[in-house]
Amino acid sequence: MQFQSWTFLLFFIPVLLLYWAVRGTRLRIPVLLAASYVFYASFNVYFLICLGVVTIVDYLVALQLSRHRSRWLVCVSLLVDLGMLCSFKYIPRVTDFDWVLPVGLSFFTFKSISYVIDVYRGKIAVERNLLAYAAYVAFFPQLVAGPIDRATTLLPQLHHNVPLRIDDISEGFSLFVTGLFKKAVMADMLAVYVNVVYEDVTSYSGAMRLLAAYAYAWQIYFDFSGYSDMACGVARCMGFRCMLNFNNPYVSVDVRDFWRRWHISLSTWFRDYVYIPMGGSRCGKLRNWFNVIVTMLVSGAWHGATWTFVAWGGLHGVGSVVSSWFDKSGWYGKIPKIIKQIAVFHFMTLTWIFFRAESFEDAFDVIRGIVTWEEGDFSFPPVPFVLIGLVWIYELTWASRFRWILETRAARIAAAVFVLVCVLLLGGGANSQFIYQQF
Amino acid sequence: MKSILKIEHTNGLWLKPLEWAAVLCVTIAVLWLALPRWHARRLQIELPKDFRLSYKLRDDYLLYRSVAAKVVETHPALFIGDSVVWGMYVRNDHTLPAILNAKLGGEEIGNLAVDGLHPVVMETLMREYGKAVRDRVVYVYLNPLWMTSPLYDLSGDGELVINHPRLLPQFIGKPPCYHASLEDRCKAVWERFIDFEALLHHVRVAFLDNKDVKNHLAKQPDKPLHKQLSLNIEPLETGHPSDSKITWEDASIAEQDWLWVTLDESRQWKSYLATLELLKKRGNTVVAVVGTVNPSMQTAASLEKYRALRADALKRLKDNGYKTVDLPELPSEEYGDASHPLAAGYERLAEFMMKKHQLTNHEWTRIDTKF
Known part of the structure; x- marks a missing residue:
């Protein structure tokens, strides 16, 4: 589903209307997350597995980091994220084994890594709401090719219910x-x-x-x-x-x-x-x-x-x-x-x-x-x-x-x-x- | 506005809501509404004797609309159908409408047939692009070949390259064997509503060797776009300078044991009836021309089912009050394949129509009494 396609228009208009309708409620983040997952599944439903793994692992690592600041935990996150990224990117080049690189894998992985490191560095408070964190990682406008917005700027926007303007x-x-x-x-x-x-x-x-x-x-x-x-x-x-x-x-x-x-x-x-x-x-x-x-x-x-x-x-x-x-x-x-x-x-x-x-x-x-x-x-x-x-x-x-x-x-x-x-x-x-x- | 302009962003294409509304209204009014209308009014179409629409332009539906309007102006009767009427293996002057015209002594029957136009897409073509076909005598050809199996009938599922996919129902009533992407189906629907899209398609197939404008500009700088485009067009078929003499046996086509569908379950049959009804509602005198499928090419079992289906079709058409032409089966050597006659076959069919149905020149107003 490319941005310049009819399919995206058919997806986005209902999503936008629904999002506007629930903007003042607690449904805002779940709606955004569901829309993001539907958008990503339109490329290949199996890609959601990678997205899910990155989200869950980094969410849990960050939670642990808020309790116990450990380099090893960051290493676990990096190992999973970069391991998956490198496996998909480089294994097909050096072996006969061929698989499809999930669209946008680098971009959401980088977003997630930056969050874990920022939590480790104490630059940002840990996100305890799993849905909010998942919505940050999977935010559909940025999911496929960025921009790689940091958690410091995007997560507050997810929590803060900014009034929507016609502008x-x-x-x-x-x-x-x-x-x-x-x-x-x-x-x-x-x-x-x-x-x-x-x-x-x-x-x-x-x-x-x-x-x-x-x-x-x-x-x-x-x-x-x-x-x-x-x-x-x-x-x-x-x-x-x-x-x-x-x-x-x-x-x-x-x-x-x-x-x-x-x-x-x-x-x-x-x-x-x-x-x-x-x-x-x-x-x-x-x-x-x-x-x-x-x-x-x-x-x-x-x-x-x-x-x-x-x-x-x-x-x-x-x-x-x-x-x-x-x-x-x-x-x-x-x-x-x-x-x-x-x-x-x-x-x-x-x-x-x-x-x-x-x-x-x-x-x-x-x-x-x-x-x-x-x-x-x-x-x-x-x-x-x-x-x-x-x-x-x-x-x-x-x-x-x-x-x-x-x-x-x-x-x-x-x-x-x-x-x-x-x-x-x-x-x-x-x-x-x-x-x-x-x- | 100041706040918008303060946004430091590459390329400052920032407009206020009202400005966007104005820009969109003006651009859409000019490109989507005015331009196609201006084009339709200025388009000069040459329709020479024994006209049939060029094979190359068979899916240029915007042009078809203009051609239909022009043919309706100059012909009291029209023939609509697939490649059998269009004349797959013959020159322009040996198609069925052309031979009938020669026998009638003038350009009486316009050939509005299109290659590959099976009934399901014929219905859409007539509904969306054949609005000019009114108050005429319209011969609508039914090729039973489209009902040889559930797949060809478009009632069954499977893999099939379907002719004129843009004219198929895209959402409601979509054939199960039509597997186009959602994107392509949206585009097909959009094209029916917005003539500008059909105009772009016309430009592509009529002038740019099926390349879109973008590709033409990047790939063929030696052919400036403005020199390629024209408002004068002669969409006559030029690819058939002579008749084919190759029979189906010469082409080594094997005997077929077709399954055939029944009319009750046939998608093509329903669309054929819907087309007849649509044309009738537009004040046309509709004549259902039931064609044949090469009997020599079929097994005994297939032939039996085919003849039963054909007889059933003729009966139902008559029961529904339609005038019918029951075309005869041709000798084996007059078929080029399963359904397309060679020149001698067309001659025989035209002779049959002239004799049996007493077509005579300039007497179309009396046609109601003749069938």
């Missing part, structure tokens, strides 16, 4: 339509072009490989941020505030800035539960660089059990280290912002080649073709790239002092009409999976 609906709708445009129009259209090139890299010219690399950089952004927008929009319609997951990442001025803007919920998760426990930046320069690179390598490996993902993570690690070194030098600050933004975007585009390619061979074929400007087939679809150009102009304007232009009523209405027309004209067709669902 919640319009704000949720705004987010949802934006996400729908990003996913169903932009990401899916770019995917067609990207897939054609990556299926047979060597047949295409260097120019087309370059365009495909650019296209993929935007495809993955539109796909994932589109999902996040839709997830936040659905949550907002029910009165929940999700954390911001993407904040114009392609206007970043260095790699570290990029990670403050890209998949923020995951990058902050890795920061809080991997980087900082390793020592973070409160150690020597070399050790800090080591911590950064290891964190990014783990992040890469989390995406998938292939060396291309590890290489992607490694590149980002090295990029982050170089960025911090640049930051401390005087000359980098003097470079015009737009030049830095363009340079960072191109670095990201390079790393995405490893992320998208099926193998190192494919990745190097793409890069070699671009560098040597190889001859071959070439086609340039103007419409998707014009749309990318418009979105980029919009984002740059949004991040600039001219943002007020986009905040005028005329501009907002014009943008909304344009987006809706694009969704209605181009948004149909197969309801493709979100890229991050596979992680």
